[in-house]
Amino acid sequence: MDPPSTKSWSIHTRKEITNKYEIFNRIGAGAYSDVYKARRRSDSVTVALKEVHDYQSAFREIEALQTLQHCPNVVVLHEYFWREDEDAVLVLEYLPTDLGCVIREAKKWENGLSLGEIKRWMVQILCGVDACHRNSIVHRDLKPSNLLISDDGVLKLADFGQARILLAPGFVANDNQQPYVQSSPYQPTMAGPSHFKHISDASSDGGLFMEDPVSLVQAARVGESEEHRFRSFDDTDKDSNIQDGDTSCLATGTMSNVEEDLLPGTYSYDVDDGEHDNFPPLTSCVGTRWYRAPELLYGSTSYGPEIDLWSLGCIFAELLRLEPLFPGNADIDQLGRILNVLGNLTEEVWPGCADLPDYKIISFGKVEKPIGLEACLPNRSTDEILLIKKLLCFDPAGRATAMELLHDKYLNEDPLPVPPSELRIPSKHSSDQDEDSLDELSGCRDPNSDSDFDDFGPTKVSTTEHGFSIQFS
Incomplete structure (x- = not known):
């Protein structure tokens, strides 16, 4: 039987999948992925089948999930199916709800x-x-709807379609890399070498599948030292933010342009033995706007894991106030809301900020009296506000790391964190549309559109040595 000339766009037609899984209803959808609830026929385990309609997003998600396979707070990838004429289908553990x-x-x-x-x-x-x-x-896309939760209260990061694996200068790909294992909530350790069974078999209809998958690429592990700065080794990064709403993994996918000859099995991260300053840039248009770091909003393409730390600050503030902290309805509005709370962005608070691509193009009137995080978090303790401030600071180098926060005073004093079994979990994933509407969470603005400037009052456009400047009053 000849393979179809075009993609089926449906896992229901693929026998290598339907022979192993009984597929039920669709439980989530993004612009470039669909997620189905299913049952594994061999043992009746409920799973989520995520059909990803974009090569680059699928590669990234598979690679990240395999690298993080031993972390109890990352969603489990059981196996995946992929062949040249069809979309990738990821078999993920089924998690019924999310933090949102x-x-x-x-x-x-x-x-x-x-x-x-x-x-x-x-x-x-x-x-x-x-x-x-x-x-x-x-x-690169941390938000409440991408933090999935099991029935017994275990939270797991999901939707790695926008994730990037970054390497530090001086580190090279290591085929003997040891996977991460979380031995306790506070003490990460390294496990011994992993052993996978790698099965590559042609099914009766020409399909190819991988079971107990071995990693497509092994990336170097960055050490503890602060002088190790993350840099990218992938030159295929494209603007990948989409209108993903609140669909989670239950998950969403992302879309970006990938070369036609980039097929499964050919994707790799090339380690450059030469100058590390020549790595291709990342894209600034990633993540969901409400949780997007200022450096991304100003167009930075040389950022690191600090953008995730900003997102954490927004998520933690939302946990404390039960409302989004910066619910901007456009990128300019997002920046304006941040500045109104934290104050003006200057070289004094962030040395080097003037070098951001859009810093000299977009400017705001001086904020004489910033609202401050204290006003945004009324009735919260000093320690809680301090925790948020450690993450929501303009200078990325000043943001506390995840490990530093795990040892923070706030998380280690009474009342202590309750056991996961005592967490109150909604009975099922909400099908209601969240306040984060698709329009509000849409990603990159069209450079040919002025929609971002609606409803912002008077603007002043002037010519500068850098081209032009737009000032919002």
Whole structure:
């Protein structure tokens, strides 16, 4: 039987999948992925089948999940299916809800989330992010709907379609890299070498599948030293933010342009033995706007894991207030909201910020009296506000790491984090559309559109040595 000339766009037609899984209803969808609830026929285990319609996104997600396979706070990839004429289908553990749903439900509870619950959610998120960063992975799209939760209260990072594996100068790919294992919430350790069974078999209809998958590429692990700065080894990064709403993994996918000849089995990260200053840039248009770091909003293409730390600050503030901290409706509005709270962005608070690509193009009127995080977090303790401030600072170098926060005073004093079994979990994943509407969470603005400038009042455009400047009053 000849393979179809075009993609089927449906896992229901693929016998190598339907022979192993009974597929039920679709439970999530993004612009470039669909997620189905399914049952594994061999043992009746419920799984999520994520069909990804974009090569680059699928490569990134598979690579990241395999690297993080031993981390208890990252969603499990059981296996995946891929062949040249079809989309990748990832078989993921099924997780019925997410942190966004918990926050929405908590608004209805008489006293909201308890301190013990908030701390447990924070600890689990930090453990997952710490595992990513210790393995040189930047998630790039952390938000409540991408933090999935099991029935027994275990939170897991999901949707790695925008993730990047970054390597530090001087580190090279290592085929004997040891996977990360979280031995306790506070003490990460390294496990022994992993042993996988790699099966590559042609099914009756020409399909190819991988079971107990071995990593496509082994990336170097970044050490503890602060002088190791992450740099990219992948030159295929494209603008990949999409209108993904609140669909989670239950998950979403991303879309970017990939060369036509980039097929499964040919994707790799080339380690440059030469000058490390010549690595291709990243894209600034990643992540969901409400959780996007200022350096991304100003167009930076030379960022690192610090962008995830900013997202953590936004998520933790949302846990404390049960409302998004910076719900911008456009990129300019997003920046304006941040500046109104934190104050003006200057060389004094962030040395080098004037070198950001858009810093001299877009300017705001001086904020005489910033609102401050204290006003945004009324009735919260000094330690809670200090925790958020350690993440939401303009200078990326000043943001606390996930491991530093795991040892923070706030998380290690009474009331202590409750056991996961004591967390209140919504009965099922909410199908209601979150306040984060598709329009509000849409990604990169069209450079030929002025939609970002609507409803912002008078603007002043002037010619400068750099081209032009737009000032918002």
